[in-house]
Amino acid sequence: VRYFLAVASALNFTRAAEQCNVTQPALTKGVQKLEQELGGQLIYRERQLTQLTDLGKEVLPMLERTLASADAVRRRAQEFQRKDVAPLKIGLAPSISASLVLDPIAEIAKFVPGLHVELREGVAEKLVDLLLEGEINAAMVGDVRDVPARIDDWSLFEERYVAVLAPTHRLANRPSIGIDDLRETVLLERAGCDVAPKIQQSYFPEKPPQLGHCSGHDLHLQHMAAAGFGVILAPEHMPRLPT
Incomplete structure (x- = not known):
């Protein structure tokens, strides 16, 4: 492919061979091999005139992309071997705050300058699938039943x-808030939360809680709670707005 692209650019076999640092017979043989693989002539050779055939013109942009992709793969592999790029993909369940992993990652980054961290959120079952597929390297989740044998798991903490609520909420400034209090107030719902069903089964088995507004983002829920729209049940380590 590289030989063909050189000829397509120079339209001269001698100059193309010089660019590729090979002999002209070697370059010609390489182009002929490509033509055999593609099943058609790519270049017209008429004395001093060298032109692309219609097939050559058709496949030229695709072969340019092919060579560029191959070069990119080589560079990425070399960077990986030198650890210029060290990807680390971590899955987090919705109930797990990213703040819990940032300090350990910062320590790792001191020794691995090329560390490239990607955080992905998903319910526990989805993260288990991503682990099995090799899409992520590690995951932090709540309780998971029937963990596949291929996955190592540890209890961390x-x-x-x-309860997160506005200072003006009627339940604010209490030393504690009981389950009965929560049954009588509006709870803001975190869409996709993996802990919510467990809370409902444990503390609201007979009558579901009053669920008000909802969002898939913790920060949006906190703004709504700060405005007095309801109460959030949240992990203790989740970063919270000062309001």
Whole structure:
């Protein structure tokens, strides 16, 4: 492919061979091999006149992209071997705050300058699938039943859940908030939360809680809570707005 692209650019076999740092017979043989693989002539050779055939013109842009992709693969592989790029993909369940992993990652980055971190959020079952498919390297989730044998798992910590609400809320400034209090107030719903079903089964088995507004983003929910729209049940480590 590289030989053909050189000829297509120079329209001269001698100059193309010089550019590729090979002999002209070697370059000609390489182009002929490509023509055999593609099943048609790519270049007209008429004495001093060298032109692309219609097939040559058709495949030229695709072969240019092919060579560029191959070169990019080589560069990426070399960077990986030199650890210029060290990808680390971590999956987080919706109930797990990214703040929990930032300090350890910062320590790793001191020793691996090329560290490239990607955080992906998903429910526990989805993250398990991504681990099995090799799409992520590690995941932090809540309780997972029937973890596949291919996955190593450790219990890292236990985390309390707290009520997050506006200072003007009627439940504010109390030393504690009971389940009965929560049954009588509006809870803001975190869409896709993996802990919400467990909370409902444990503390609201007979009558579901009053669910008000919802969002898939913690920050949006906090702004709504700060404005007095309801109460969030959230992991204790989740970064919170000062309001």
